[in-house]
Amino acid sequence: MNRRIATVERLLVVAIGAVVAALVGWWLFYDVPDSLEDLLGVVLVLATAGVGARVAARIAASRVSSYNVAEVAVEGPISRGGRGPLPAGNVGTPADDIVDQIERADEGGAEALLLRLNTPGGEVVPSDDIRNAALDFDGPTVAYATDTCASGGYWIASGCDELWAREASIVGSIGVIGSSVNVHELAEQLGVSYERFAAGKYKDAGVALKELSDDERAYLQGIVDRLYDHFVERVAEGREMDPETIRETEARVYIGTDAHELGLVDELGTRDDVEDRVSELLDTDAVVQEFEPKQGLTVRLRRGAESVAYALGAGLSSRFDGEGVEFKL
Structure with a gap:
């Protein structure tokens, strides 16, 4: 039971981190993809979200332990x-x-x-x-x-x-x-x-x-x-x-x-x-x-x-x- 709760908490932290990173990336790189530059912005948004998810996963691993x-x-x-x-x-x-x-x-x-x-x-x-x-x-x-x-x-x-x-x-x-x-x-x-x-x-x-x-x-x-x-x-x-x-x-x-x-x-x-x-x-x-x-x-x-x-x-x-x-x- 403790392991299951800790796993859910870690997934929640990762999800929040990915969403926050995606919103930041959207604000930085993307408005409306009506040009090549905007399309590149979409790619950068996705890349930023991926990086954010990885960072959040590391934070979750250090803050929310699945072991005692x-x-x-x-x-x-x-x-x-x-x-x-x-x-x-x-x-x-x-x-x-x-x-x-x-x-x-x-x-x-x-x-x-x-x-x-x-x-x-x-x-x-x-x-x-x-x-x-x-x-x-x-x-x-x-x-x-x-x-x-x-x-x-x-x-x-x-x-x-x-x-x-x-x-x-x-x-x-x-x-x-x-x-x-x-x-x-x-x-x-x-x-x-x-x-x-x-x-x-x-x-x-x-x-x-x-x-x-x-x-x-x-x-x-x-x-x-x-x-x-x-x-x-x-x-x-x-x-x-x-x-x-x-x-x-x-x-x-x-x-x-x-x-x-x-x-x-x-x-x-x-x-x-x-x-x-x-x-x-x-x-x-x-x-x-x-x-x-x-x-x-x-x-x-x-x-x-x-x-x-x-x-x-x-x-x-x-x-x-x-x-x-x-x-x-």
């Missing part, structure tokens, strides 16, 4: 550019695009946010950006884990009012990992030497071509520990849980039923159950509109080319760069 719930998906690895650490088959939506969709939904009048999560995690700051966007949304926010809501995905979910999952969903992995490939022994066998030109004691900590010292190992582990502390703090605050209880999970993953028993998930249910819950929160029927980033042909072609180039060798070469340590959730 925005659904935004977080799929695949979380990163600034949407690409995971593997060469192929591991691509997600760029974090900035997800933030844009949440903000667009908020500005467009959505009364609630449904955040659909199917992600193994990813980079720290992009995950936090999405979490902050959910926190800033003006209305109820419900996160829904489908297949996987792990690590960075759980970081995001902790910023929502509620977290739902399926009984067999994979949830948890509240931890941080820092990784670096070390090939200094192989380099020595191949006759490759590492010459250090750096300013700052720890600038090349974790570079693959040199052996990691105990001091550097402690330095890098300290970064991981501090990021982990931030993760625990955010989850404890968002989920209203005891930080020690979170640490006791030891970054393990749980199926949905176990996560629910531990308090990591609020409720278990299907997509329909989640929609019913959102209806309860709004005290009216939920009408869901999925928000997806608009990607032009140029963007799609560029990302495809990047994936091919990455598969051909960028993944291998990145293991030998100067900043050899990656920190991920």
Whole structure:
């Protein structure tokens, strides 16, 4: 019923806009078509009416919403550019695009946010950006884990009012990992030497071509520990849980039923159950509109080319760069 009323209102706005534009065009371009110029005026009237209808349609879409719930998906690895650490088959939506969709939904009048999560995690700051966007949304926010809501995905979910999952969903992995490939022994066998030109004691900590010292190992582990502390703090605050209880999970993953028993998930249910819950929160029927980033042909072609180039060798070469340590959730 709400969708039908909103549709009628939008059509009414479009019709009024077209009529107004036609009247303006008539006044500007047309009196009596007794000459070629007048005939051209008729054409201009029709063109003006068409433009007016399009403008009115845009105004109607922004002012009269046919939905009251925005659904935004977080799929695949979380990163600034949407690409995971593997060469192929591991691509997600760029974090900035997800933030844009949440903000667009908020500005467009959505009364609630449904955040659909199917992600193994990813980079720290992009995950936090999405979490902050959910926190800033003006209305109820419900996160829904489908297949996987792990690590960075759980970081995001902790910023929502509620977290739902399926009984067999994979949830948890509240931890941080820092990784670096070390090939200094192989380099020595191949006759490759590492010459250090750096300013700052720890600038090349974790570079693959040199052996990691105990001091550097402690330095890098300290970064991981501090990021982990931030993760625990955010989850404890968002989920209203005891930080020690979170640490006791030891970054393990749980199926949905176990996560629910531990308090990591609020409720278990299907997509329909989640929609019913959102209806309860709004005290009216939920009408869901999925928000997806608009990607032009140029963007799609560029990302495809990047994936091919990455598969051909960028993944291998990145293991030998100067900043050899990656920190991920």
